[in-house]
Amino acid sequence: MRHHHPSVASTSAAPPSAISRRGLLTSGTALTALAVTGVTPSGGAAPAHAAVAPATQAVAGGLADANLFEILEPVRVVYSRSSIAGTPLVSYEDAGRQLSFRGEEITRVGATWGELVTVTIEHLADAFIRTFTLIVPTVRVAPGAEAEFETLGIETTDRSSAFVLPPGPSGALQSYRIHQLHGMAQHVTF
Numbered sequence: 001m002r003h004h005h006p007s008v009a010s011t012s013a014a015p016p017s018a019i020s021r022r023g024l025l026t027s028g029t030a031l032t033a034l035a036v037t038g039v040t041p042s043g044g045a046a047p048a049h050a051a052v053a054p055a056t057q058a059v060a061g062g063l064a065d066a067n068l069f070e071i072l073e074p075v076r077v078v079y080s081r082s083s084i085a086g087t088p089l090v091s092y093e094d095a096g097r098q099l100s101f102r103g104e105e106i107t108r109v110g111a112t113w114g115e116l117v118t119v120t121i122e123h124l125a126d127a128f129i130r131t132f133t134l135i136v137p138t139v140r141v142a143p144g145a146e147a148e149f150e151t152l153g154i155e156t157t158d159r160s161s162a163f164v165l166p167p168g169p170s171g172a173l174q175s176y177r178i179h180q181l182h183g184m185a186q187h188v189t190f
Helices: 021-027
Strands: 063-065 068-071 076-080 089-093 098-102 107-111 114-124 128-136 146-158 174-186
Touching (some): 068 128, 076 128, 089 114, 098 114
Antiparallel strands (some): 068 174, 089 098, 107 114, 114 128, 146 174
16 A cells, blocks of 8 residues: 655555455554645645644543544545554545555644544645545543544645736635544554
8 A cells, every 4th residue: 555645646556445444553554534734824734743642541440542543434534543653544535535644644633622633635736735634532442342433524625825826816715525424433552
């Protein structure tokens, strides 16, 4: 499976059926998760160090914060807060693309109400940048157990970097498509 570079469109070599949680854990690769926008107002990539994700914690009573999240429809997203290599992984699949992200290709922003995980799913130079952001709630699970969760995915198309003669692009420069998502979460040890 090839890894996606944020500025280059890429397709994974693995068929959709070949991607599984077990494969994610053993191969150290995954498809991409969602992204806030991962783009600065000027259209450049946001620095990876600007976002910090919450750490996975053990909780009293034998529960732990989930660190592996899987969404199957309408887009397929697998997000792992860490991996055997110690880096976060995201895999993203929709009708037109299969993408994998790792480490600094993923922007993670922690908030009191969850974590925003953003990846760049399409970049057409001088036209637009499309990102996907997954809102990841805090999910507590018992060892070996899974828990269902509901969340949102935000697909952002940003045309602020579009090449247009002065005075530049007009109107709303960002547009959004919201996805209602249902997923499963679990805590795994790497």
